Amino acid sequence: SYELTQSPSVSVSPGQTARITCSGDELTKQYAYWYQQKPGQAPVMVIYKDSERPSGISERLSGSTSGTTATLTISGVQAEDEADYYCQSADSIGAVVFGGGTKVTVL
């Protein structure tokens, strides 16, 4: 079955830039979406359709896609950005797939 691959963890100092990648063959044809999840809370969409940012989401979060890799970039990382981040897309028949998640730790 189709999989999206994310690195398990990223550590970054405050003010630096964190980059989270998500790899999958269908990303050349399907959009990537990104969710932020903090402990004990439901996920929140932070990027949709590869690079669009929903209203109310910090401008420090941005998304891009190149080939089979989607990237979520967090610029000027702050303590509040510490969370798990999941990419989501679809397979060739439109079934939803989530990546394994990346834990962002702010040092």
Added chain:
Amino acid sequence: EVQLVESGGGLVKSGGSLRLSCEVSGLPFNNAWMSWVRQAPGKGLEWVGRVKTESDGGTIDYAPSVRGRFIISRDESKNLMFLQMNSLKTEDTALYYCSILTSPVAFWGQGTRVTVSS
């Protein structure tokens, strides 16, 4: 305000069955593709399945891990979605979320916890 409220979780023995419900308010239910997403303790998000709207054919899709054991349905008259879980395994232990995975806003419930004991 959009609200998704799950119910029906609990403790069940391996091989048993459980039925989850999701009640939706605050948006036109008959326009929403409804999904179940689960999260095992300390693990990531896993899509369980989805039911499309009747106007889109009402197609139901499942993740390979639950296909043949779980059944998703919806009741348009009551704004409800259901997840009938049969032949439960210990690896089905998780927090089960009801969700509407649209953009630019996705809607999630707070989840209902399912524990499958051996």
